[in-house]
Amino acid sequence: MSSPMHNTYNNNNGSQLANMELLTLDNPVFCCYLFWATVLVAKMLLMSLLTALQRFRYKVFPNEEDLFFKNIEVQFDDPHVERVRRAHRNDMENILPYFIMALIYVCTNPNPLVACNLFRVAAIARIVHTLVYAVYPVPQPSRILAFATMMLITFYMAAVVALRTLRFI
Amino acid sequence: MSSPMHNTYNNNNGSQLANMELLTLDNPVFCCYLFWATVLVAKMLLMSLLTALQRFRYKVFPNEEDLFFKNIEVQFDDPHVERVRRAHRNDMENILPYFIMALIYVCTNPNPLVACNLFRVAAIARIVHTLVYAVYPVPQPSRILAFATMMLITFYMAAVVALRTLRFI
Amino acid sequence: MSSPMHNTYNNNNGSQLANMELLTLDNPVFCCYLFWATVLVAKMLLMSLLTALQRFRYKVFPNEEDLFFKNIEVQFDDPHVERVRRAHRNDMENILPYFIMALIYVCTNPNPLVACNLFRVAAIARIVHTLVYAVYPVPQPSRILAFATMMLITFYMAAVVALRTLRFI
Numbered sequence: 001m002s003s004p005m006h007n008t009y010n011n012n013n014g015s016q017l018a019n020m021e022l023l024t025l026d027n028p029v030f031c032c033y034l035f036w037a038t039v040l041v042a043k044m045l046l047m048s049l050l051t052a053l054q055r056f057r058y059k060v061f062p063n064e065e066d067l068f069f070k071n072i073e074v075q076f077d078d079p080h081v082e083r084v085r086r087a088h089r090n091d092m093e094n095i096l097p098y099f100i101m102a103l104i105y106v107c108t109n110p111n112p113l114v115a116c117n118l119f120r121v122a123a124i125a126r127i128v129h130t131l132v133y134a135v136y137p138v139p140q141p142s143r144i145l146a147f148a149t150m151m152l153i154t155f156y157m158a159a160v161v162a163l164r165t166l167r168f169i
Numbered sequence: 170m171s172s173p174m175h176n177t178y179n180n181n182n183g184s185q186l187a188n189m190e191l192l193t194l195d196n197p198v199f200c201c202y203l204f205w206a207t208v209l210v211a212k213m214l215l216m217s218l219l220t221a222l223q224r225f226r227y228k229v230f231p232n233e234e235d236l237f238f239k240n241i242e243v244q245f246d247d248p249h250v251e252r253v254r255r256a257h258r259n260d261m262e263n264i265l266p267y268f269i270m271a272l273i274y275v276c277t278n279p280n281p282l283v284a285c286n287l288f289r290v291a292a293i294a295r296i297v298h299t300l301v302y303a304v305y306p307v308p309q310p311s312r313i314l315a316f317a318t319m320m321l322i323t324f325y326m327a328a329v330v331a332l333r334t335l336r337f338i
Numbered sequence: 339m340s341s342p343m344h345n346t347y348n349n350n351n352g353s354q355l356a357n358m359e360l361l362t363l364d365n366p367v368f369c370c371y372l373f374w375a376t377v378l379v380a381k382m383l384l385m386s387l388l389t390a391l392q393r394f395r396y397k398v399f400p401n402e403e404d405l406f407f408k409n410i411e412v413q414f415d416d417p418h419v420e421r422v423r424r425a426h427r428n429d430m431e432n433i434l435p436y437f438i439m440a441l442i443y444v445c446t447n448p449n450p451l452v453a454c455n456l457f458r459v460a461a462i463a464r465i466v467h468t469l470v471y472a473v474y475p476v477p478q479p480s481r482i483l484a485f486a487t488m489m490l491i492t493f494y495m496a497a498v499v500a501l502r503t504l505r506f507i
Binding site for chain 1 (some may be wrong): 366368370372373374376377379380382399401402406410426430434437441454
């Protein structure tokens with residue numbers, strides 16, 4: 001499929017892709033973003049299933065119509081369920097802004113080696129975050145380190161993009 | 170800058186869009202994504218207004234500065250308000266990752282018929298989810314089915330993209 | 339379908355960018371989106387740090403492994419912490435859908451002056467929202483006005499995009 005592109009692509013010098021080609025499968029940095037963003041989307045969806053699993057395991061449901069067992073009532077404060085929900089909320093607070101920030105960062109044509117490694121480290125850090133928070137709680141500072149890794153990466157990307165686009169304020 | 174691209178662009182046959190054209194209004198799949206993503210954004214914003222409506226109807230406010238009526242206090246556990254907030258949170262957990270996943274999926278140049286129908290089914294499923302959860306509670310498994318529809322579609326897109334970009338791991 | 343575009347593309351004058359160039363740094367509207375989206379991402383991440391600050395200040399932690407001080411227990415209902423968390427949740431409810439909506443809006447090649455000013459006003463409104471909600475609580479309707487500003491802008495963008503892509507329903 002990409003064969004008609006090769007000439008154009010090869011005529012560029014490697015480090016200076018035309019801007020218009022950045023959000024295509026011809027750009028290895030974008031492909032790397034696609035892969036790791038997909039991994040993180042799948043990880044986030046699994047949080048919903050993990051919450052559901054905990055709800056059935058401990059028979060804790062928040063709605064009248066969810067009471068699948070006899071003699072139980074709606075309940076909101078089960079620590080096992082709430083732990084998974086806090087981890088899930090933390091994912092939303094951090095991974096969702098990261099998706100936009102990393103996509104924006106790809107648009108500024110970053111160094112491929114730096115960018116791809118940032119995507120890899122950020123995704124793995126959040127998988128570790130889920131493991132030590134929701135799956136098997138581990139003493140601090142494991143969770144703080146995993147949390148800080150993606151946050152620092154997002155701030156780095158924000159700084160790069162802000163400096164690059166500052167004159168469009 | 171764009172001059173070297175012209176030949177490539179004109180050599181295209183219609184069914185085999187070059188990657189670079191995927192995120193434009195020339196791509197019907199992208200337009201279909203735009204329309205249904207817009208519908209879902211509007212639906213999500215309406216959840217905020219529905220929450221506000223319930224707060225005024227039942228006079229339940231979470232902040233001191235929001236006490237618009239005399240002789241009421243801050244309150245957090247009203248079931249009518251909390252039901253809408255749970256539905257809204259569920260939207261954030263599922264629709265926001267879907268936005269990114271579907272956009273990424275468009276970048277892999279999927280079959281137009283499959284892609285457009287996935288966008289339609291996913292959006293309608295989430296509208297049904299809101300109706301049976303927040304507007305007029307209905308016995309299960311209506312909500313579970315509506316929830317699972319978008320989740321399975323998102324997982325399908327994730328699988329397609331992951332297979333396509335696996336070598337950029 | 340794309341044949342009528344060829345002439346347009348080759349005849350380009352500066353004000354009428356071909357669609358394919360919209361998501362590049364050559365498009366000032368996209369650059370303006372990048373800058374202000376970056377500002378809002380950074381603002382959202384700071385909410386996490388503000389929450390952490392309040393947790394340490396009032397010694398309120400939600401997990402056993404977070405009890406960094408002696409003789410304290412897990413606690414969930416501190417008003418200072420919960421206020422910041424409500425502000426953060428409100429950010430997720432409004433800013434995250436806005437990111438997608440504004441990106442989609444850029445794809446429809448809007449009037450640059452209108453678009454850039456919408457991005458500026460929306461971002462500043464949300465910064466004000468955070469200040470009057472989480473940093474220094476101020477009587478209403480300051481927060482409602484800040485909240486409504488971004489919401490109305492998002493609805494306006496949704497209307498523009500929906501009208502433009504309605505035939506792809």
